[in-house]
Amino acid sequence: MLAINYITEALASIGRSTLALFASIGRIVTFAISALSHMLRAPFYPRELAVQLLRIGYFSLPVVGLTTLFTGGALALQIYAGGARFNAESVVPSIVAIGMVRELGPVLAGLMVAGRVGASIAAEIGTMKVTEQIDALTTLSTNPIKYLVVPRILAATIAMPFLVLIGNIIGILGGFLVGTLRLDFNAAAYINNTVDFMEAGDVTSGLIKAAVFGFIVALMGTYSGFTSGRGAQGVGQATTNAVVSASILILASNYLLTELLFSA
Amino acid sequence: MTTEPKIALKGVEKAFGSNEVLRGVDLAVDKGSSLVVIGGSGTGKSVLLKCILGIVAPDAGEILIDGKRLKNREDFLSHFGMLFQGAALFDSLPVWHNVAFRLRQGKGKLGKKDAQELAIEKLRRVGLKPEVAFQFPAELSGGMQKRVGLARAIASEPSVIFFDEPTTGLDPIMAGVINELIREIVVDLGATAITITHDMSSVRAIADHVAMLHAGKVRWHGAVADIDASGDAYVDQFINGRAEGPIESVR
Numbered sequence: 001m002l003a004i005n006y007i008t009e010a011l012a013s014i015g016r017s018t019l020a021l022f023a024s025i026g027r028i029v030t031f032a033i034s035a036l037s038h039m040l041r042a043p044f045y046p047r048e049l050a051v052q053l054l055r056i057g058y059f060s061l062p063v064v065g066l067t068t069l070f071t072g073g074a075l076a077l078q079i080y081a082g083g084a085r086f087n088a089e090s091v092v093p094s095i096v097a098i099g100m101v102r103e104l105g106p107v108l109a110g111l112m113v114a115g116r117v118g119a120s121i122a123a124e125i126g127t128m129k130v131t132e133q134i135d136a137l138t139t140l141s142t143n144p145i146k147y148l149v150v151p152r153i154l155a156a157t158i159a160m161p162f163l164v165l166i167g168n169i170i171g172i173l174g175g176f177l178v179g180t181l182r183l184d185f186n187a188a189a190y191i192n193n194t195v196d197f198m199e200a201g202d203v204t205s206g207l208i209k210a211a212v213f214g215f216i217v218a219l220m221g222t223y224s225g226f227t228s229g230r231g232a233q234g235v236g237q238a239t240t241n242a243v244v245s246a247s248i249l250i251l252a253s254n255y256l257l258t259e260l261l262f263s264a
Numbered sequence: 265m266t267t268e269p270k271i272a273l274k275g276v277e278k279a280f281g282s283n284e285v286l287r288g289v290d291l292a293v294d295k296g297s298s299l300v301v302i303g304g305s306g307t308g309k310s311v312l313l314k315c316i317l318g319i320v321a322p323d324a325g326e327i328l329i330d331g332k333r334l335k336n337r338e339d340f341l342s343h344f345g346m347l348f349q350g351a352a353l354f355d356s357l358p359v360w361h362n363v364a365f366r367l368r369q370g371k372g373k374l375g376k377k378d379a380q381e382l383a384i385e386k387l388r389r390v391g392l393k394p395e396v397a398f399q400f401p402a403e404l405s406g407g408m409q410k411r412v413g414l415a416r417a418i419a420s421e422p423s424v425i426f427f428d429e430p431t432t433g434l435d436p437i438m439a440g441v442i443n444e445l446i447r448e449i450v451v452d453l454g455a456t457a458i459t460i461t462h463d464m465s466s467v468r469a470i471a472d473h474v475a476m477l478h479a480g481k482v483r484w485h486g487a488v489a490d491i492d493a494s495g496d497a498y499v500d501q502f503i504n505g506r507a508e509g510p511i512e513s514v515r
Contacts, residue, residue: 011345043370128354135319136352139343140366 031223035149048151056117056152056218057159061166063116064109068167071104072096072174080183090182094197095191096175101198101206102262105168106160107254110213113160114246118221121152122242125225126235134226149226153218160214161207168206205261212257213250220246268331270295270424271316276325277480278311282391285311287480288376293473298450298457300467300488302502303477304511309460310349313426313475315339316458340424345417345455347446349429352404353401353416360397363415364386386415390445407438414442418449425450427459431466443469464503467491476502477510 075096083089125148128134137144172194179185221242228238269292272384274340276443278286285308293299301309314320316327318337326333334340353362359489367382368376374382384394390411401409417425431439443466450457459470467474471488476499484496491503501509 131350132348132352133354135314135317136346136348136354137342138319139317139344139346140369141338142365142369 027227028219028223031149031226032219034145035070035153035222038143038146038150039154039232041146043146045147045151048147049154052151052155053159055120055156056113056214057064057163060109060113060116060159060163063112064163064167065170067108067112068100069174071108072100072171072176073178074174075099075104075171076178076183080179089183092179093175093193094184096179097172097194097198098202098260100171100175101168101202103206103254103258105171106164106206106209106213107250109164109167109210110158110217110250110254111247113156113163113214114217114220114243114250117156118217118224118246119239121218121221122224122228122236122238123258125222126228126238129226129228130230130235149222152222153215155220156214157211158214160210160217164206164210165203166205170177172208201261205257209254209257212253216249216253217246221247267294268294269328270297270330272328272331272459273312274326274328276312276315276322277328277425278308278315278320278322284480286315286322289404289477289482291475291482291485293456293458295456296454297472298447298459299475300459300461300471301475301477302461302464302467303483304502305462307477308480309477310428313346313428313458313460317344317346317426342420343423344425345420345466346426347410347413347417347428347430349432351401351406351413353409353412355401357400358397359387359399359401359412360384361402362401362412363397363419365416366420373407377456382419383415387421389418389442389449390415399401406433407435407442410434410438410442411445414445414449418453421453423453423455425453425455425457426471427457427461429461429463429472430459431461431463436465439463439465442468446470464505467503 043181076092079092079095079099080089083091113128125134128148134144134148136148176187176194179190180187224238224245228234271291271293273291276286276289279282284356289312291299301312303309311320315322318334327341353359354365359364360380361368363383363386364374364379368379374447380397384397385486387396388398392408392415394412396404396408396412404412406421414430417427430442430446433471434442446457446459447470450454457470459466461470462466468488473486474488476483476496478498484494484499486494491499494500497510500506501511
């Protein structure tokens with residue numbers, strides 16, 4: 001009898017968690033649809049969009065640049081060491097470039113921006129909610145979704161491909177520096193190898209991923225902020241939720257996008 | 265001939281899960297009059313305001329503005345101002361932009377220079393110097409933030425104004441100043457005002473009428489002059505701040 005109770009309780013707990021998960025997914029999808037529909041309807045806030053482009057795009061450059069620079073360098077070392085096992089050291093430039101542009105550039109930039117921007121968006125909007133600034137917006141005839149959510153989502157979706165493009169160049173530069181200064185590659189040969197083996201599709205697929213990741217980061221940041229609980233603890237939890245959920249969604253969508261873009 | 269109240273609530277109910285906050289609130293506020301809603305913490309005063317504003321949807325009952333159900337909230341909000349408990353100023357904007365925020369939106373929006381001039385005029389109306397217009401909210405004291413919030417609430421000369429705990433967190437002198445300002449502004453604008461507060465000095469300074477909310481319903485409603493002789497033990501306990509009485513001190 002006791003065993004049956006335990007099993008029933010465990011099943012009920014799994015059921016509750018599953019229902020809560022689906023309810024959360026439903027709320028996020030509804031929130032996303034609401035944000036997307038507001039993107040198409042006036043009024044628009046171009047000044048807010050410009051501010052967010054600056055905050056999300058420009059100010060994330062150092063973080064993304066440093067991340068991709070060191071990763072590009074480390075990647076060159078790893079591929080060189082691995083390639084040496086079957087005399088394929090010469091593939092370093094092309095693998096660094098393809099790996100960076102297709103995969104590491106967008107994913108690492110996405111994760112870094114999730115940490116920097118997603119957390120900041122959730123904390124800012126969460127604090128606005130707790131201090132009734134969002135209610136104040138409503139009473140001032142301003143739709144909070146239009147004013148706060150739309151500019152952030154648009155800015156992140158637009159800025160991320162540019163960030164990733166720059167991050168890719170810096171990452172390849174990192175590989176180039178390690179390749180030429182540490183692994184004795186000829187500079188001209190390294191550049192030729194990089195350019196020759198890279199295709200336009202490699203770059204565009206990475207940029208598509210970047211736009212999707214930007215959307216995810218801003219969506220989860222704004223959603224977590226809007227659903228933040230009360231007080232410092234509520235805002236702290238919203239910030240954590242924004243970063244964790246955006247990171248997981250970035251990794252999951254990266255797999256799905258890779259399947260979609262490269263399965264053929 | 266009876267005139268239609270500006271705002272009327274009929275049987276408004278609202279629950280959050282198992283917590284029934286409003287259990288059938290009936291209330292009417294005449295045009296141009298100032299109603300103060302009193303009641304203990306957690307009795308649903310803020311929820312009541314949010315229901316009227318449409319920020320919170322009531323579970324039952326109806327809310328009438330000028331005798332009609334609100335169909336277009338935007339129309340109502342365009343003639344509405346509110347002072348929030350913590351002022352709720354936008355941290356990222358300078359004071360002048362906070363004050364003129366509504367007037368910087370939409371088709372007929374004011375230019376920057378006109379908006380600054382208007383903000384300075386409204387700030388002067390609430391006793392603040394023009395220099396304050398170019399500061400950020402974080403640089404102001406609590407009392408100054410409340411005044412800026414008040415300036416923002418009256419910037420578009422609304423016909424309905426709500427004040428949520430206008431004197432909370434202020435020293436008695438500043439509270440008195442804010443109370444006087446609220447009264448003056450409401451009279452000058454001829455606005456219909458609803459204030460929620462625990463502060464009895466605010467009640468006496470601001471109110472034409474007082475309603476006491478208790479256990480999710482309006483316990484007592486009458487003219488402010490009658491509040492000391494209400495004959496209601498709940499009202500007596502509340503206005504005299506007594507621990508002993510029918511209202512449980514621990515809720």
